[in-house]
Amino acid sequence: MFLGFSRFTVANEMGEDVAEAFLQRPHLVDDAPGFVRMEVVRDSEQPDEFWLLTWWRDAESFETWFKSPAHRASHIGIPKGLRIVPGSAEVRRLTLVTD
Numbered sequence: 001m002f003l004g005f006s007r008f009t010v011a012n013e014m015g016e017d018v019a020e021a022f023l024q025r026p027h028l029v030d031d032a033p034g035f036v037r038m039e040v041v042r043d044s045e046q047p048d049e050f051w052l053l054t055w056w057r058d059a060e061s062f063e064t065w066f067k068s069p070a071h072r073a074s075h076i077g078i079p080k081g082l083r084i085v086p087g088s089a090e091v092r093r094l095t096l097v098t099d
Contacts, residue, residue, distance in 0.1 A: 001036070001096035002056040004066065009088035010048040017079040018050060028074040029054065034061020059093065
């Protein structure tokens with residue numbers, strides 16, 4: 001099992017808008033080959049910090065999705081005017097050891 005991990009912090013107090021955008025997301029990743037599930041969480045003490053975990057059958061499936069036009073299209077619902085804290089955005093590639 002492979003996990004794609006993304007984290008970012010909203011700079012301009014639009015956390016609620018971002019949360020709503022995730023709730024209304026277009027679900028394009030759902031049909032991607034190798035995709036298992038996605039989880040989006042917020043930090044309870046810093047609600048403008050978001051973490052995304054996407055679960056994949058293998059790293060190749062994640063990389064194919066990450067470089068695809070569908071991945072870019074999946075961001076269409078990003079709230080207008082959203083700013084991210086510089087340096088807060090990161091993407092990590094993780095391998096599941098045990099569950």
